Amino acid sequence: MDSLFIIGILLIGVIFIIIISFLFSYRNKKIKKQIVKLSQAIKKKNQIDLNFQHKFKKLNNTELVLYFNHFNGKRMYENFSLYNACYDYLYENETEIKSIIKIIKSNINFKKEYEEEIDKSFVQTNLEIVLASKIKVKKFYKYEKEIYFSNFINPVIEFKIYLSKEYVTPAGRNSYKEAQIKTFYQILEIWETIKKDKIVKSSEEFRRKYERSLVSDKVRVQIFNRDNLTCQVCGDSKKNNNSIVLHIDHKVPIAKGGDSNLSNLWTLCKRCNLGKSDLILENIIN
Structure with a gap:
């Protein structure tokens, strides 16, 4: 009986605290709303x-x-x-x-x-x-x-x-x-x-490096085969003279805006290529 009485008192206490807390919270909310208005x-x-x-x-x-x-x-x-x-x-x-x-x-x-x-x-x-x-x-x-x-x-x-x-x-x-x-x-x-x-x-230096990097070994072989291992300026051929050194060259030099498209690449012998330097030989030939 005593324990039930104590539990009852505790429950009443808890309910009382909840009610007081609710009323306090409600009152504060009401005050805050009034403050917001004023x-x-x-x-x-x-x-x-x-x-x-x-x-x-x-x-x-x-x-x-x-x-x-x-x-x-x-x-x-x-x-x-x-x-x-x-x-x-x-x-x-x-x-x-x-x-x-x-x-x-x-x-x-x-x-x-x-x-x-x-x-x-x-x-x-x-x-x-x-x-x-x-x-x-x-x-x-x-x-x-x-x-x-x-x-x-x-x-x-x-x-x-x-x-x-x-x-x-x-x-x-x-x-x-x-x-x-x-x-x-x-x-x-x-x-x-x-x-x-x-x-x-976007710089010119990068463009030149990039264009040169496109001339791979595969591209070199492709150009040599297309030009029949023959210098496109003097006509000397590797087939006739095995000692000839052939180069892949840019018709329009990269330094003058040329690219590495196949149409701008041709085969030159070492002598023609060194003599050409950065000239556009195709213009001279034509």
Whole structure:
């Protein structure tokens, strides 16, 4: 009997505490609503919010997932770089990435201005208004500050790329996985590298190196066969004189804007090629 009495008292105590807490919470909510209506500071913040709301831009997606599993073997999987995969995606989707970076950079700058404006604009409500509200002055100013510095606008200032690669052995006995997450600032670093690389690739020096790299051993054999192992200037042929050294040459030199298309390549003997230097011999011959 005594134990039931004690349990009953405890239950009544718990119910009493719940009721008191509810009433206290309800009363505080009512006071806060009244403060929101009367507060000069909160009205000022609402105006600041309106002024900045249209400045912040939205993104349809704040993350991107890139998944790779096209591997023919473990070595291919191990040699595959997620960093390079991210680099390639950014490089190939320049318009999309530039738009994302522009929006986030803009939002970051306006967020800084917004927060500075909020901080410097806070001024407590006039005392006469507080007294007329019949809310204790200390409580009014406490809640006013809490409400003012809460519920900030949170613009999109982050974009992430989730990269992962996976390889499962043919028998399915072993599987290998690797994952990385690139944050906005990491993406920005890669993008800056891409911009520098594009400048280099657009340079004349890069163009010349690239064009020369296209003259592979396979291309050389193809040109020699097409020209029948014969110098296209003097007519000497390797078939008639095995000691002749033949070169693959650019009709229009790379230094003068020529490329490595097959139509701009021909066979010259060493003597003609050295004598030609960077002249456009085809113009002279024609």
